[in-house]
Amino acid sequence: MVKINFIDHKGETHTVDAEPGSTVMEAAIRNAVPGILAECGGACACATCHVWVADEWKEKTGDPSPMEEDMLDFAFDVRPASRLSCQIKVSPELEGLTVTVPERQA
Ligand code: FES
Numbered sequence: 684m685v686k687i688n689f690i691d692h693k694g695e696t697h698t699v700d701a702e703p704g705s706t707v708m709e710a711a712i713r714n715a716v717p718g719i720l721a722e723c724g725g726a727c728a729c730a731t732c733h734v735w736v737a738d739e740w741k742e743k744t745g746d747p748s749p750m751e752e753d754m755l756d757f758a759f760d761v762r763p764a765s766r767l768s769c770q771i772k773v774s775p776e777l778e779g780l781t782v783t784v785p786e787r788q789a
Pocket of ligand 1: 708718720721723724725726727728729730731732754767769770786
């Protein structure tokens with residue numbers, strides 16, 4: 684299992700165990716992390732799984748695909764650190780990954 688930290692909009696950290704091969708969004712939903720809605724179920728078609736990736740993790744999580752970039756246009760408060768969490772695959776290298784959940788989605 685890989686530990687992932689979600690910081691909610693109140694500044695509270697929710698640390699969850701994520702299965703390698705699953706996505707950061709799936710880990711959030713399985714653990715009822717507040718603020719991640721994931722209405723499309725991970726199809727990169729809703730932007731309600733938007734998170735901001737902490738600077739020190741940006742290299743490991745990589746850049747959004749062109750399709751993800753397009754979808755991010757529909758997210759609330761998009762920043763350079765923005766990603767759709769359903770598009771971040773969990774791997775052992777992401778142990779300790781920290782992402783912040785915006786105050787609201789879309
Ligand atoms: Fe819909 Fe990520 S769950 S875009």
